[in-house]
Amino acid sequence: MSSHADVVVISAGIIGASVAWHLSEKKVDVLVLDKSDPCSGTSGACDGMVFLQSKKPGVHLAMAMAGRHRFDNLARELDAEIELRCRGGIMAVTSAAELAAVTRFIQEQNRAGLGVSLLDARQARDLEPCLSTDIFAATFCPLDAQVNPIYLTLAFLDAARRHGAKVLSRTPVMDIRITPRGVYAIDTPRSIIETRTIVNAAGVHAPEIGKMVGLEIPITPRRGQILVTGPMPPLLSRCLISAGYVAAKYDPDIAGTGSMGISIEQTARGNFLLGTTREFAGFDTTASLTAAKKILSRTQAVIPGLANARLIRTFAGLRPFTPDGLPILGHVSSRPGFIMAAGHEGDGIALSPVTGQIIAELITGTTPGISLTPFHLERFFRGTVS
Numbered sequence: 323m324s325s326h327a328d329v330v331v332i333s334a335g336i337i338g339a340s341v342a343w344h345l346s347e348k349k350v351d352v353l354v355l356d357k358s359d360p361c362s363g364t365s366g367a368c369d370g371m372v373f374l375q376s377k378k379p380g381v382h383l384a385m386a387m388a389g390r391h392r393f394d395n396l397a398r399e400l401d402a403e404i405e406l407r408c409r410g411g412i413m414a415v416t417s418a419a420e421l422a423a424v425t426r427f428i429q430e431q432n433r434a435g436l437g438v439s440l441l442d443a444r445q446a447r448d449l450e451p452c453l454s455t456d457i458f459a460a461t462f463c464p465l466d467a468q469v470n471p472i473y474l475t476l477a478f479l480d481a482a483r484r485h486g487a488k489v490l491s492r493t494p495v496m497d498i499r500i501t502p503r504g505v506y507a508i509d510t511p512r513s514i515i516e517t518r519t520i521v522n523a524a525g526v527h528a529p530e531i532g533k534m535v536g537l538e539i540p541i542t543p544r545r546g547q548i549l550v551t552g553p554m555p556p557l558l559s560r561c562l563i564s565a566g567y568v569a570a571k572y573d574p575d576i577a578g579t580g581s582m583g584i585s586i587e588q589t590a591r592g593n594f595l596l597g598t599t600r601e602f603a604g605f606d607t608t609a610s611l612t613a614a615k616k617i618l619s620r621t622q623a624v625i626p627g628l629a630n631a632r633l634i635r636t637f638a639g640l641r642p643f644t645p646d647g648l649p650i651l652g653h654v655s656s657r658p659g660f661i662m663a664a665g666h667e668g669d670g671i672a673l674s675p676v677t678g679q680i681i682a683e684l685i686t687g688t689t690p691g692i693s694l695t696p697f698h699l700e701r702f703f704r705g706t707v708s
């Protein structure tokens with residue numbers, strides 16, 4: 323059996339879901355294929371921090387800032403509860419050495435217009451009284467926010483469906499061929515789907531999809547482990563990361579040691595999500611006791627009240643890591659109609675609305691609001707991709 327769609331989006335993760343919604347809003351005939359259930363990949367195994375102050379100044383921060391305002395009206399646009407809380411975010415600084423590095427980092431962010439302030443220990447505790455008296459300093463960014471990533475992914479998909487998109491779960495893409503008529507033929511166990519435009523939003527599996535059309539895509543899984551506590555009374559109003567978190571994210575030497583900074587988030591229902599590691603461990607999503615002990619002791623050092631927490635589970639997700647920390651977005655020049663939207667590492671939730679918007683603009687012939695050149699797949703290869 324064969325069928326046709328104007329655009330096929332490979333993935334019902336948060337990126338594919340956002341692309342599908344933005345396209346369907348523009349009345350594009352779109353079909354979403356996922357090998358599993360919606361939100362069963364990384365988007366269902368992560369935190370929900372919409373953090374700007376964790377982004378490197380430059381194109382990454384510019385993209386995050388360009389998309390931040392999209393969150394403000396998203397619940398209304400999607401007609402769904404997404405547990406968005408816009409109370410700003412905190413980065414905890416635990417030593418004088420960290421403070422020097424953080425000061426430089428936020429100076430650059432402020433030059434880019436982000437508006438991050440440096441707080442002394444007392445000011446930090448005025449903002450979040452649960453913080454330890456051992457905190458050295460902190461930074462505060464009022465634009466940082468928090469969302470429920472699972473609710474948001476499912477809301478994108480529901481809204482896309484209402485606009486006419488079709489979503490096929492448990493439908494793996496097994497192969498992609500080019501027909502004699504020059505269109506893509508996508509093989510799935512259910513049918514062959516013909517299309518002129520494919521969006522590869524398969525997260526850590528994007529390289530497998532790339533191989534089907536002869537492309538090498540440098541995305542590697544980078545595991546992050548999270549501990550979940552039972553619901554607790556309100557303790558932390560804003561998401562929190564440590565300065566070490568930003569270092570582990572961007573410094574390959576630190577990352578290579580399996581080092582971790584911390585991330586702490588209290589959800590709308592009161593559960594805490596405590597993280598996290600950054601490990602290259604292939605596709606293994608096992609959570610370890612060693613990592614759990616480290617996460618627990620480090621997060622308790624910053625919020626002593628967590629000593630009363632009851633752990634209910636642990637999980638691990640796979641961040642789609644790229645060598646330069648930027649997602650891979652846009653057309654691939656050697657494969658007309660094959661569009662990348664993957665490799666968001668630890669930022670896919672925060673960047674999901676802007677990514678969906680940009681890709682939909684590209685497909686419908688509108689010039690995206692930000693230049694996609696720094697995000698093209700070709701940046702990883704000398705000359706053109708063959």
Ligand SMILES: Cc1cc2nc3c(=O)[nH]c(=O)nc-3n(C[C@H](O)[C@H](O)[C@H](O)COP(=O)(O)OP(=O)(O)OC[C@H]3O[C@@H](n4cnc5c(N)ncnc54)[C@H](O)[C@@H]3O)c2cc1C
Nearest residue numbers: 335336337357363364365371495525546639669670671672
């Ligand atoms: C521990 C942890 C904490 C994080 N915290 C944050 C945070 O606070 N803020 C933030 O912004 N980001 C965070 N992230 C990053 C964020 O979760 C990811 O960037 C984002 O979820 C990636 O979404 P995706 O849609 O690209 O991939 P996925 O959600 O993995 O979706 C890919 C989909 O493709 C499907 N697929 C794969 N192969 C095929 C195939 N052959 N055929 C059909 N379908 C296929 C899969 O089934 C999957 O559903 C975190 C990540 C981790 C691991």
